[in-house]
Amino acid sequence: MKISYVTDPVDVDLGVIDLFDPDFYAHGDPHPVWKVMRDKAPVHRQTLTDGRSFLSVTRHADVLAVLKDHTRFTSRRGTLLSILGGTDPAAGKMLAASDPPVHTAMREPMMKVFSFSALKSTQPQILSVVHRFLAPLASGKPWDLAAAAAGFPMAFAGALMGLPEEDWPRLTRLSTMAAAPDDSVFGAEEGGHHNLLSAHHELFAYFADQVRDRGVERDDLIGFLTRMDAGGRRLRTDEIVYNCYSMLLGANVTMPHAIAATVLALMENPGEYARLTGESAQTALAVEEGLRWASPANHFMRYAVRDAVLSGVPIKTGEAVVAWLGSANRDGSVFADPYRFDVQRHPNRHVTFGFGPHYCIGAPLARIALRLLFGEIVQLVASFEPAGPVRHLASNFVSGVKSLPVTAALRDGASAPLTSAVADGGRLPSLPTA
Template sequence: MSAPAAVVTGCPAHAGRLDPADPALHTDDGRQAHAVWRELRRHRPVDRRTTESGRDYWSLTKYRDCDRVLRDHTAFTSERGNLLRMLGTEDPAGGRQMAVTDPPRHARMREPLQRALSMKSVDAHRERIRGTVTRLVEPLADGGVFDFGRAMTLLPMAVTGVLMGIPEADWESLTGFTSACVAPDDPQLMLADGPVATLETAHRELFAYFQDLAHEREKNPGDDLLSFLLTLDLGGRTMSPGEIMSNCYSLLLGANVTTGHVASSVLATQTDTGVFEDWAAHPELTVRGTEEALRWSSPAGHFLRYATRDVRLRGTRIREGDALVTWLNSANFDEDVFTDPFTFDIRRRPNRHITFGAGAHFCVGHTVAKVTLRLLFAELLSRFESFEISGTPRRLYSAFVHGYTHLPITARVRARRGPVGY
């Protein structure tokens, strides 16, 4: 039995003319954005778009096209930048930061870090992560209105902070800076001097912070990820200071601006559908349920690539040097790949979502994210029932990360704690 249908319905005739790169399109519960993507998947899956600044790119909305572009690094490079806001500029971290480095160099940077973030390594921190999860959601038991969105914004920083050895006193400020990096236009994050100044300030603060922390770790190394990066062997050499800063930034950004939005998006849309009652009664489905939550929320909305040679997609000629944007949110709801994609189904199988990307750049921190979310959903559903929205939710104003900054909810504590399934 599948979960009740999602709130996303309808497909206005003008949807295809709306711009998926406009942050304003993503400030509701998903109706507008999904209407646009559905229209584009049906009629213009490979669509030529022009930004307000006059730069062109190809918009890709079908699963198989997005998957192909993300997997084929020989035809589509990430080294010129992987976010739409970088369109038309060369990413200064290209070839030095793992997220914007192509194989084979990418593999030399990734493999040791992947081992450090393996399930075995993350399991060693499982109880600390569970303790963090429990501490963040405990106020929900008071019976009053609890800002779940705010708590989930802090969750990934708390987990990443432990893994990277970042002092807890710095977690909140770092969370703010990483949020500003992906949503510099958001009124709650934007500085008085505007979005450009907001982005530059956030970048400067984060890089300066990690520079200072790296100096401290060189004197007092530990068993954390930053100490690991400082001693990482890259074919007979260690990372340069610039590479250290760039990759710390990338790891922190990747975790902080995505993981928490998964849970918030599910709570915001499924509180009155019966999904949570079903899930709580079947804790053995937590792994599948978490995968569905990842597909459903798709917090990282897109990735940018550039064609390294002339290629064809669905008969359309893509010229060498052309920019292409893969809309992961659209791909994860492609009707040709997912049965009843607008139904949240904790029993969905197979579920080959590309929330973490695909190919060589598949998110290196996916194990940490999955373990954190499994623990979170297991603790929530075993402790609480009858979740209700108790105020006006607020979405992040961003074309890249989609989620909630504020989500006021209430819940009833279970009279008898239910079984926990991790």
């Protein structure tokens, strides 16, 4: 999705805007649209040609209100526009598709595995992944950073889940196919629905095998899910499979775009890149700004289970309500100069990881990995240069850059760690580029 620097005044006809259409995010630009919605139509209804409809909320305060309150807005009927009006087979079985207290009973024990302190020991492993990922820069040739970033999370999410390395490229591809089934890279002629079903089918069958094969004996996240106490009982196989699927997608379809969009913003704002020294507190702020800027998870949906009022607009029980995170992250009432990419922005109350009971369980892992990555980038790379056109993913869910060819001028002495990373490890999986 294009990430633009909106300047006043904006002229958009909301009557013809289609926020559902995946292609709008490959070629269009939702930022001016969201600005008009925040200013003039904070709760905006869109009706599809088949009669299904949803309400869009775009203000930061309304997005928080929807995400935090499961007593008014449930997650059990589907949380993505791709299944608008349908039923969610994962309801009550997968964290993201459950409400408390079922959600709390599953989530509390899992939090132990995903806490900062539990993940601290993975830092050396993630650093070696960072070096392998950046290694192609040493050649000085153009490198598609976005396509390569697709494989970055798999190298530690796969390790955390104990998944065999030879499966990682396939899992990388299936994850993006499940999250962005309408993108041309997955064969537009088959159609998005077909792609979605076939990715789901393969991933569920894959995880069912993983759980069945060794299940409880495993010394990894799958083993943990098999053994854990979820409110006085063990999880069933289907619940473990759904949660593995959700964790794989959670990592694979979001982090690559946080990386690509941040590098793109740093290229577009060289003055901001020049402000970075690699000092850790400063890198952490820059990563948060990159997360706000990228907002890789573009929306999450809920259904109203009681009548509600948002920004003075009544919402009826049963309505689908879509919270646009990318819009909330540009709300001028919360972020000063919201269209400025400011690597030292503080405070930065972005909603990139959501809010409330479903706040991203992988946020500590994502932050550890992104801080290590951008810390290293600043140490090794003097500047990035564009080396080809930027292409965006066709998806209303993932705000994605699918192709970002770059070259880099390395700092003195930077090639050594990168060249030895290639010698030490294999290649990371990447996405095919269509």
